[in-house]
Amino acid sequence: MNIDSIKNGIVIDHITAGKALEIYNFLGLEALSCSVAIIKNAPSKKLGKKDIIKIDSDFDVDIDILAYIDPDATVNIIKDSKLVEKKKLKLPEKITNVIKCKNPRCITTTEQELPHIFKLTDKQNRIYRCVYCESKAK
Amino acid sequence: MKSVINILDLSVEELQKLIDTANDIIKNPTKYSEICKGKKLATLFFEPSTRTRLSFEAAMYELGGNVLSMSDAGTSSAAKGESVADTAKVISCYADIIAMRHPKEGAPLVAAMNADIPVINAGDGGHNHPTQTLADLLTIYREKGGFDNLTVGFCGDLKFGRTVHSLIEALSRYKNIKFVLISPEELKLPSYIKKDIIQKNNFEYLQTTDLQSVMPELDILYMTRVQRERFFNEADYLRLKDSYILTPEKLQNAKKDLSILHPLPRVNEISVAIDKDERACYFKQVLYGKYMRMALILMLLEVL
Numbered sequence: 001m002n003i004d005s006i007k008n009g010i011v012i013d014h015i016t017a018g019k020a021l022e023i024y025n026f027l028g029l030e031a032l033s034c035s036v037a038i039i040k041n042a043p044s045k046k047l048g049k050k051d052i053i054k055i056d057s058d059f060d061v062d063i064d065i066l067a068y069i070d071p072d073a074t075v076n077i078i079k080d081s082k083l084v085e086k087k088k089l090k091l092p093e094k095i096t097n098v099i100k101c102k103n104p105r106c107i108t109t110t111e112q113e114l115p116h117i118f119k120l121t122d123k124q125n126r127i128y129r130c131v132y133c134e135s136k137a138k
Numbered sequence: 139m140k141s142v143i144n145i146l147d148l149s150v151e152e153l154q155k156l157i158d159t160a161n162d163i164i165k166n167p168t169k170y171s172e173i174c175k176g177k178k179l180a181t182l183f184f185e186p187s188t189r190t191r192l193s194f195e196a197a198m199y200e201l202g203g204n205v206l207s208m209s210d211a212g213t214s215s216a217a218k219g220e221s222v223a224d225t226a227k228v229i230s231c232y233a234d235i236i237a238m239r240h241p242k243e244g245a246p247l248v249a250a251m252n253a254d255i256p257v258i259n260a261g262d263g264g265h266n267h268p269t270q271t272l273a274d275l276l277t278i279y280r281e282k283g284g285f286d287n288l289t290v291g292f293c294g295d296l297k298f299g300r301t302v303h304s305l306i307e308a309l310s311r312y313k314n315i316k317f318v319l320i321s322p323e324e325l326k327l328p329s330y331i332k333k334d335i336i337q338k339n340n341f342e343y344l345q346t347t348d349l350q351s352v353m354p355e356l357d358i359l360y361m362t363r364v365q366r367e368r369f370f371n372e373a374d375y376l377r378l379k380d381s382y383i384l385t386p387e388k389l390q391n392a393k394k395d396l397s398i399l400h401p402l403p404r405v406n407e408i409s410v411a412i413d414k415d416e417r418a419c420y421f422k423q424v425l426y427g428k429y430m431r432m433a434l435i436l437m438l439l440e441v442l
Contacts, residue, residue: 105263107244111221114248122334132244133265 009034010061011076012053017041019070020051026065026098032057064092068099071126093120095128103135140438141250141257145268145308152437153308156272157279159433159442160426167200170432173441174203180233181207182225182249183260184240189402189424190260190269194237197431206233226253235439237431238262256438258431264300270401271304272434273427277419278358280426281397285312289355293320294362294382294407296327301401302362303331310335317343318352322378324369349382353392359384361400361420363407385409389417399423 015023020038029036034057044050055061061075067089075087100116101108108114108130118128118137128137142148148156163170179198183191195205206229220228222240226249229236236253238246239260246259246266261267275285282288290309292302296319306327309315317336319327326345336343346352353359364382369375383406384398400408400420412418436442 103243105241105243105265107222107240107242107248107262110242111223111248113221114223130244132247133263134243 005081006035006054006056006078007081008058009054009056009078010059011078012055012061012066013050013074013076014044014047015051015053015073016070017047017049017051020053023053023066023069023073026069027062029053029055029059032059034059063087063089064095065098067092068095068128091120091123091126094118094131099128099137101130101133101135102138103130103133106130106133106135108132139254139256141246141253141259142268142434142438143247143250143257143259144266145271145304147268150311153272153275156430156433156437157276159436160276160429161280163429163432170201170436172202173436174198174201174439177201177203177235177439177441178233179203179205179435180229180236181205181260182229182236182238182240183208184238184245187239187261190239191237193269193424193428194258194260194431197428197435200428201432201435203234203435222248223252225249226257230254235435258434258438264298267300267304269427269431269434270301271308272430273423274301274305274360274399274401275308276426276430277399277423278397280422281419282357285309285315287314288357289316289318290358290360291318291320291349291352291356292327292360292362293349293384294364295325296321296362297325298365299362302327302360305360306331306335310339310341315341316355317341318356319343319345320347320349320352320382322347322364322374322381324374324378325364347381349384350388350391353388356393356396359392359396359398361398361404361407363405383407383409384412386411386415389415392417 020040037054039052041049042052071089071091076083077085096115096117108116117131119131121127121129181191181194198205222245230253235256237258237260238249240262243263243265246257246262250257259266259268296302361384364379366375396417397419398417402420
């Protein structure tokens with residue numbers, strides 16, 4: 001399968017197979033007017049299979065959101081058809097308004113305007129907890 | 139400016155400073171009787187809690203300060219839909235410090251994030267109640283002279299009891315404590331507390347359903363109430379309820395210097411006959427709670 005290479009833009013590579021659509025939605029890529037390619041189940045030496053997203057514009061990817069959803073993904077910045085930067089992701093210490101607290105007793109359920117903030121409390125097991133009620137992110 | 143939302147907001151050094159201050163207040167109450175003159179504590183209680191509110195108010199009065207009280211959420215601005223953040227900003231214009239109880243978990247943190255004055259969490263739903271833990275800690279300290287090398291038994295509802303979770307967290311910062319967890323299967327300590335606090339810090343622990351068998355080992359026995367509504371069926375409740383009621387007979391093989399604590403209110407889990415036993419510390423614990431609240435107010439107002 002051939003997809004044109006991009007001149008100026010971003011390639012999100014090494015996405016865990018099956019997560020591309022989730023990332024597409026979380027990053028709000030549907031709002032872009034440029035070409036966006038989602039490649040699912042591409043062969044990968046390291047992972048067996050992987051997903052890839054190619055964005056044909058200088059889109060400012062929210063690295064924190066991406067790292068939260070799939071910390072093993074990589075972000076390649078392409079300028080004049082050349083790879084100029086390869087960003088490795090690391091789990092963000094804090095994420096704001098990416099996910100919502102599901103605890104019905106949490107203050108965020110009654111005070112709608114509060115930001116939903118989660119803190120990384122266990123790096124090894126990738127556990128985030130709500131800063132208000134300390135419930136685990138689901 | 140510091141607020142106290144969780145017991146872990148206080149370092150071990152700060153806890154020791156609070157204990158030292160509380161002990162000094164007990165010894166020299168007159169030295170502190172005017173120390174907060176001109177200062178105002180706002181008690182914002184969005185759900186009923188007579189004893190905690192009165193303890194905070196008594197604490198502030200004994201420091202010579204004044205109290206602004208909002209005890210009935212039904213007639214307050216909250217009933218008109220004001221946010222916790224706005225309430226905190228408004229009260230910051232009137233008072234010097236806030237003690238807040240709220241049914242929603244995290245509400246006092248929201249207040250602390252928005253107030254210009256220190257906020258003390260006086261209980262947020264089933265989540266945190268740090269000043270109860272301060273009362274527990276001062277009681278243990280005064281009874282045992284410290285926290286290291288103690289065998290501490292927790293008995294009753296260890297699943298939903300927030301005071302149990304907080305005290306385990308607080309004690310996990312001391313050395314060589316053995317935790318004895320006594321509860322019915324249905325009300326066992328949540329595994330994340332066992333894993334993240336007790337096992338992670340390499341504390342010795344024992345889980346059992348039998349209070350009687352572990353009684354001789356205990357230096358501290360922290361009792362909690364086994365509530366009927368926590369059981370899925372009535373038969374299980376009836377089968378288990380009496381196993382966790384402390385009676386003079388059950389204390390027969392206990393240490394002579396055991397200290398029995400309870401966050402109160404009790405229903406029937408400690409027999410009234412035990413109240414006269416020297417080992418019963420739960421009413422002293424209430425008094426110590428007031429002294430620790432006094433010490434905390436002084437620390438947060440930076441009066442000392």
